Amino acid sequence: MKRAFDLFISIGCLTFFAPLILVTALLIRIKLGSPVIFKQMRPGLHGRPFMLYKFRTMTDERDENGDLLPEHIRLTSFGATVRKLSLDEFPQLINIVKGEMSLIGPRPLLMKYLPLYTEEQAKRHLVKPGMTGWAQVNGRNAITWEEKFKLDIWYVENQNFLLDLKILLLTIKKVLASEGINNGTHVTMPDFEGEPGKQKHTSINL
Numbered sequence: 299m300k301r302a303f304d305l306f307i308s309i310g311c312l313t314f315f316a317p318l319i320l321v322t323a324l325l326i327r328i329k330l331g332s333p334v335i336f337k338q339m340r341p342g343l344h345g346r347p348f349m350l351y352k353f354r355t356m357t358d359e360r361d362e363n364g365d366l367l368p369e370h371i372r373l374t375s376f377g378a379t380v381r382k383l384s385l386d387e388f389p390q391l392i393n394i395v396k397g398e399m400s401l402i403g404p405r406p407l408l409m410k411y412l413p414l415y416t417e418e419q420a421k422r423h424l425v426k427p428g429m430t431g432w433a434q435v436n437g438r439n440a441i442t443w444e445e446k447f448k449l450d451i452w453y454v455e456n457q458n459f460l461l462d463l464k465i466l467l468l469t470i471k472k473v474l475a476s477e478g479i480n481n482g483t484h485v486t487m488p489d490f491e492g493e494p495g496k497q498k499h500t501s502i503n504l
Contacts, residue, residue, distance in 0.1 A: 304401050308394040322385045329376045330354055335389055340406035343426045348398040350406055351389035355380050384473045390429045402462040403428025404450035414492035422450040435468035439487050
């Protein structure tokens, strides 16, 4: 049922919002240049990597050493608006159609975080990553990593269709209210560095 629900909603959204998606892509091409799509390898079900798609929201400005400038400098007002409206998330509907993601589940984070998780935190990869999830409707980027992981694990242990439907409806409300986009001075979340003193889970294939 979850896979059928994912396909029904994602294909429906791609069809219904096609004009908005095309306009967003065109504006990104004009204001930020190419590439329009941001691609990055992320861990999926059982930690298996897949290519995540998002609309680009930042420039490629670099310092004299060729290193990218901090995110808050590269994020333009246009890019901030795209994020505020969650328009940058639309390309992930392709990931859902391909079966790499689900509509609801823990957000796919960075590959470099995999060896930093505790055994408990690593449980977030026992389900497909989601376009939105329980942590997103309970604080998004405005909560700590510890709180985020606890919410992710709670979802893994309590997932069901009615909960997914509740999260989807709450997500629409959160997007319209533009809540939890930033974390303090960070445009998203600061890097996760693991929990000091806790044994890490080093296996990628959970």
